[in-house]
Amino acid sequence: MPTSQNRDGLVAWAVAALVVATVLIGTFAPSSHGRSGRGSPAADASCAEWSDGCTICRRYGDGIACSMPGIACVPKAELCQRHSGE
Known part of the structure:
Protein backbone atom coordinates (compact mmCIF):
# COMPACT_ATOMS: atom_id res chain seq x y z
CA MET A 1 0.00 0.00 0.00
CA SER A 31 -3.17 26.32 -36.61
CA SER A 32 -6.79 26.22 -37.75
CA HIS A 33 -6.36 29.57 -39.48
CA GLY A 34 -3.15 31.12 -40.68
CA ARG A 35 -1.84 34.65 -40.82
CA SER A 36 -0.84 34.36 -44.42
CA GLY A 37 -2.08 32.65 -47.51
CA ARG A 38 -3.54 33.23 -50.90
CA GLY A 39 -5.86 36.22 -50.87
CA SER A 40 -5.25 37.13 -47.24
CA PRO A 41 -4.33 40.67 -46.22
CA ALA A 42 -1.03 39.37 -44.79
CA ALA A 43 -0.01 38.26 -48.29
CA ASP A 44 -0.94 41.66 -49.77
CA ALA A 45 2.11 43.95 -49.37
CA SER A 46 -0.10 47.05 -49.80
CA CYS A 47 -2.18 46.18 -46.72
CA ALA A 48 -0.64 47.91 -43.69
CA GLU A 49 -3.17 46.77 -41.06
CA TRP A 50 -5.70 43.92 -40.97
CA SER A 51 -7.94 42.15 -38.50
CA ASP A 52 -9.97 38.97 -38.10
CA GLY A 53 -12.15 40.53 -35.39
CA CYS A 54 -9.97 39.02 -32.65
CA THR A 55 -6.46 40.21 -33.42
CA ILE A 56 -5.09 43.27 -35.17
CA CYS A 57 -1.93 42.90 -37.24
CA ARG A 58 0.28 45.70 -38.53
CA ARG A 59 3.02 45.60 -41.10
CA TYR A 60 6.23 47.40 -40.09
CA GLY A 61 9.44 47.86 -42.03
CA ASP A 62 11.09 44.93 -40.25
CA GLY A 63 8.12 42.54 -40.14
CA ILE A 64 4.59 41.99 -38.89
CA ALA A 65 3.27 42.37 -35.33
CA CYS A 66 -0.10 41.08 -34.13
CA SER A 67 -2.06 41.63 -30.93
CA MET A 68 -3.23 38.77 -28.72
CA PRO A 69 -6.84 37.58 -29.18
CA GLY A 70 -9.46 38.00 -26.50
CA ILE A 71 -10.28 34.99 -24.35
CA ALA A 72 -13.66 34.19 -25.94
CA CYS A 73 -13.12 35.61 -29.42
CA VAL A 74 -14.22 33.70 -32.51
CA PRO A 75 -12.14 34.76 -35.53
CA LYS A 76 -13.81 35.79 -38.77
CA ALA A 77 -12.35 36.32 -42.21
CA GLU A 78 -9.31 38.59 -42.25
CA LEU A 79 -10.03 42.03 -43.71
CA CYS A 80 -7.61 44.81 -44.58
CA GLN A 81 -8.31 47.82 -42.34
CA ARG A 82 -5.70 50.22 -43.76
CA HIS A 83 -3.56 50.23 -46.89
CA SER A 84 -0.06 51.72 -47.14
CA GLY A 85 -0.11 55.46 -47.62
CA GLU A 86 -3.55 55.99 -46.08
Missing part, protein backbone atom coordinates in the same frame (compact mmCIF):
# COMPACT_ATOMS: atom_id res chain seq x y z
CA PRO A 2 1.56 3.34 -1.06
CA THR A 3 2.18 5.93 1.56
CA SER A 4 0.66 9.39 1.35
CA GLN A 5 4.03 10.89 0.46
CA ASN A 6 4.56 8.45 -2.44
CA ARG A 7 1.05 9.15 -3.73
CA ASP A 8 1.62 12.93 -3.56
CA GLY A 9 4.83 12.56 -5.53
CA LEU A 10 3.04 10.49 -8.17
CA VAL A 11 0.28 13.10 -8.46
CA ALA A 12 2.87 15.89 -8.78
CA TRP A 13 4.65 14.03 -11.61
CA ALA A 14 1.33 13.37 -13.36
CA VAL A 15 0.39 17.07 -13.20
CA ALA A 16 3.84 18.09 -14.49
CA ALA A 17 3.56 15.61 -17.38
CA LEU A 18 0.10 16.94 -18.25
CA VAL A 19 1.38 20.54 -18.31
CA VAL A 20 4.34 19.60 -20.52
CA ALA A 21 2.08 17.66 -22.90
CA THR A 22 -0.34 20.59 -23.16
CA VAL A 23 2.46 23.04 -23.95
CA LEU A 24 3.94 20.72 -26.58
CA ILE A 25 0.56 20.19 -28.26
CA GLY A 26 -0.06 23.94 -28.33
CA THR A 27 3.37 24.56 -29.81
CA PHE A 28 3.41 21.91 -32.50
CA ALA A 29 -0.25 21.47 -33.49
CA PRO A 30 -1.16 23.12 -36.80
